[in-house]
Amino acid sequence: MQNAAILFEEGKYLLALPLFENMYNHHPKEEYLKYCYGKCALTRSDKHEMALKLLNEVYEKNKKVGNIKLDLAKANHLNLKFDEALTLIDEYLAEKKIAPEDKAKAIQLKKYCTNGKSFYANPTAAQIKNAGNVINTENDEYVPIISADESILIYTYRGKKSMGGLQNEALLPDPYGFYFEDAYQTIKTDSLWKEPLPIKSINTNSHDAPIALSADGLSLFVYRDSGDDHGDIYLSNNVKGEWSIPQKLKGQINSYAWEGSCSMTADGKQLYFSSERFGGMGGKDIYRATFLPDSTWGNIVNLGDSINTNLDEDAPFIHPDGTTLFYSSQGKNSMGGYDIFQTKLNWIDSTFSNPINLGYPINTPDDDIYYVLSANGETGYYASGKSGGYGLKDIYKVNPGYIGKKPSVFIVKGKIKVDTLPVEATIIVEAINKNNKKFGEFKSSSSNGNYLISLPSGGEFKVTYTYKSLNSKSIEISTANLEGYNEKINNVNFETKTDTTKQVIALNNIPKDTLKVKTETNTVAAIDNKVKEEPKTVVKTEPKIVTPKETKSEKPKTQVVNHTDKFKPNTILQAKIRDYSLKYGDITADSLVFRVQIAAFKYPKNYAYTHLKKLGKVENLLLEDGITRITIGGDFNNLKTAYEHNVKVVMAGQTDAFVTVLHKGKRIYLEDLERLGIFVVK
Numbered sequence: 001m002q003n004a005a006i007l008f009e010e011g012k013y014l015l016a017l018p019l020f021e022n023m024y025n026h027h028p029k030e031e032y033l034k035y036c037y038g039k040c041a042l043t044r045s046d047k048h049e050m051a052l053k054l055l056n057e058v059y060e061k062n063k064k065v066g067n068i069k070l071d072l073a074k075a076n077h078l079n080l081k082f083d084e085a086l087t088l089i090d091e092y093l094a095e096k097k098i099a100p101e102d103k104a105k106a107i108q109l110k111k112y113c114t115n116g117k118s119f120y121a122n123p124t125a126a127q128i129k130n131a132g133n134v135i136n137t138e139n140d141e142y143v144p145i146i147s148a149d150e151s152i153l154i155y156t157y158r159g160k161k162s163m164g165g166l167q168n169e170a171l172l173p174d175p176y177g178f179y180f181e182d183a184y185q186t187i188k189t190d191s192l193w194k195e196p197l198p199i200k201s202i203n204t205n206s207h208d209a210p211i212a213l214s215a216d217g218l219s220l221f222v223y224r225d226s227g228d229d230h231g232d233i234y235l236s237n238n239v240k241g242e243w244s245i246p247q248k249l250k251g252q253i254n255s256y257a258w259e260g261s262c263s264m265t266a267d268g269k270q271l272y273f274s275s276e277r278f279g280g281m282g283g284k285d286i287y288r289a290t291f292l293p294d295s296t297w298g299n300i301v302n303l304g305d306s307i308n309t310n311l312d313e314d315a316p317f318i319h320p321d322g323t324t325l326f327y328s329s330q331g332k333n334s335m336g337g338y339d340i341f342q343t344k345l346n347w348i349d350s351t352f353s354n355p356i357n358l359g360y361p362i363n364t365p366d367d368d369i370y371y372v373l374s375a376n377g378e379t380g381y382y383a384s385g386k387s388g389g390y391g392l393k394d395i396y397k398v399n400p401g402y403i404g405k406k407p408s409v410f411i412v413k414g415k416i417k418v419d420t421l422p423v424e425a426t427i428i429v430e431a432i433n434k435n436n437k438k439f440g441e442f443k444s445s446s447s448n449g450n451y452l453i454s455l456p457s458g459g460e461f462k463v464t465y466t467y468k469s470l471n472s473k474s475i476e477i478s479t480a481n482l483e484g485y486n487e488k489i490n491n492v493n494f495e496t497k498t499d500t501t502k503q504v505i506a507l508n509n510i511p512k513d514t515l516k517v518k519t520e521t522n523t524v525a526a527i528d529n530k531v532k533e534e535p536k537t538v539v540k541t542e543p544k545i546v547t548p549k550e551t552k553s554e555k556p557k558t559q560v561v562n563h564t565d566k567f568k569p570n571t572i573l574q575a576k577i578r579d580y581s582l583k584y585g586d587i588t589a590d591s592l593v594f595r596v597q598i599a600a601f602k603y604p605k606n607y608a609y610t611h612l613k614k615l616g617k618v619e620n621l622l623l624e625d626g627i628t629r630i631t632i633g634g635d636f637n638n639l640k641t642a643y644e645h646n647v648k649v650v651m652a653g654q655t656d657a658f659v660t661v662l663h664k665g666k667r668i669y670l671e672d673l674e675r676l677g678i679f680v681v682k
Helices: 002-009 011-025 031-041 047-062 068-078 080-095 100-121 500-508 574-582 638-651 668-677
Strands: 126-132 140-146 150-159 182-189 209-213 219-224 232-239 259-265 270-277 285-291 297-302 312-317 324-329 339-346 380-384 394-398 407-416 426-431 435-443 450-456 460-466 473-478 485-489 493-494 592-601 617-623 628-636 657-664 667-668
Touching: 002 011, 002 031, 011 031, 031 047, 031 068, 031 285, 047 068, 068 080, 068 100, 080 100, 140 209, 140 380, 140 394, 150 209, 219 259, 232 259, 270 312, 285 312, 426 450, 435 450, 574 638, 592 617, 592 638, 628 638, 628 667, 638 657, 657 668
Parallel strands: 209 259, 259 312, 407 485, 407 493
Antiparallel strands: 126 394, 140 150, 150 182, 209 219, 219 232, 259 270, 270 285, 285 297, 312 324, 324 339, 380 394, 407 450, 426 435, 426 460, 460 473, 592 628, 592 657, 617 628, 657 667
């Protein structure tokens, strides 16, 4: 009771809610518990019916309790009972003694009720469907973000599987605490979402909320609050199938004020974001930034009073067509809290059309926010805690997800390979009808070769594919008469002209002396068995047998078995480390060490690794990013020995262990060693 009362007095109604609910269930006749539980229930959409029931009971017995008329008006508004709410608001505003802030709230609520009454009486044709129990659980799932082709879905999860479990605001374990936000990802296969997995490189014990995804699905924007910056926007890149550690955006987007949501245009040149920085129109405003030649974000522009109001605007989403902007606002003609609006950019003068409220049932009297729309315009995604879901907030699908004319966009996608193996190639897009002006530069995924480019309507484009010194390939695409959505799959395969053995070596980065032949009829085996071809010439090597002169009958010494030969990596990162160790395994350098990492925590716990006790000393490694990494076995001076120890650790049960790189005391990536000229093929 004491904990609940403190939270209630501090206005932390959502945290106080489960405490009052538990006490009310044991003492259902206590009027004070009814009032507190009812008022707290206004903050959670799956409890709105209970809020109306309890506050009605309190009002019937005592009409002078606090601001009971205003609270009951809110409960009626949230339950779509607009006439009842309007009557209570008028009675409340007629009272003589009302605090100015409460009067302002009542006037705003009256506007919401008037707007809501109109939208509810004229619903749109939108159909809303729960995204299903593969994604949604009894816990919170919200802020869905998708790639342009709707093949990737990343969202925020908050529940029993959150890193750190129940914690207090100091990130310490607390059975009366709450769960922190984590990033989860799922991929669509054959029109079905696969089992979502946590993004381990992003998640920490604190809040880690994914907020935007680039059209090609290779750049992920994340919100973090370090405690001294009021919340900033970070960027993580997909490198060889793994998300990198998020880094704070460079340039002028982040300020000392809060920045918490964003969306990048398909060409990567502009970023729409929300901020509470000084100089706005009130509360949170939406701004636009430009990607500058020095690879920073600048030229910050407030979108003006056509979008922003004296209340909060948040969660911008710029559609892949480059002109349709969705965002949420508490102002304009919202029917309550945040409503989702749609507007169009006029390219001639960079102004936006008058925003359109998406109407009921997409918008409700409660907060409706973080809305995204697939490139083809067929499906919108957003989160809601409405009744009938699987738990707290769930992710929902909306069809159709727009008002008026369907967005027009042309998607070019496919795979880029060299001799059947995926590569990270460069794709340059030029606008032919604008004197070959460069539209954008894109990359294919190094892990699977996939690429995706979104082109706006009304243009003529040349798409050029390049990879190292191989001959480039080009196609031309016209979107001049594009109406709606169109898609072209263009797979590109570069071919080398070297002989078979050299192809195997070049594509797999394997030194010649690592190719082994079991018998004269065996084929050359490439890493992961991706390429198996009969070589022109097979060289059979015989093992050199040394017999001691003094004792010919002495038994040979037992050979040490190298488990790395037969080891199959469990993760993409382990496979990358294996490939690098085959290519650069023996290279050493000053101030370069490798360690085998078995865990990472922002606030480390006392975990026991008894299953690894024979594999070396377990140590804590604290670096500049504030993350404590748990390593085992000490320092290794080359990648080969580190990877061999990595394999032993994995086989002992630490299945996600991997090798981390330290250069001059700082953690870097294997690719950085190539760029620094340390990893060079001998």
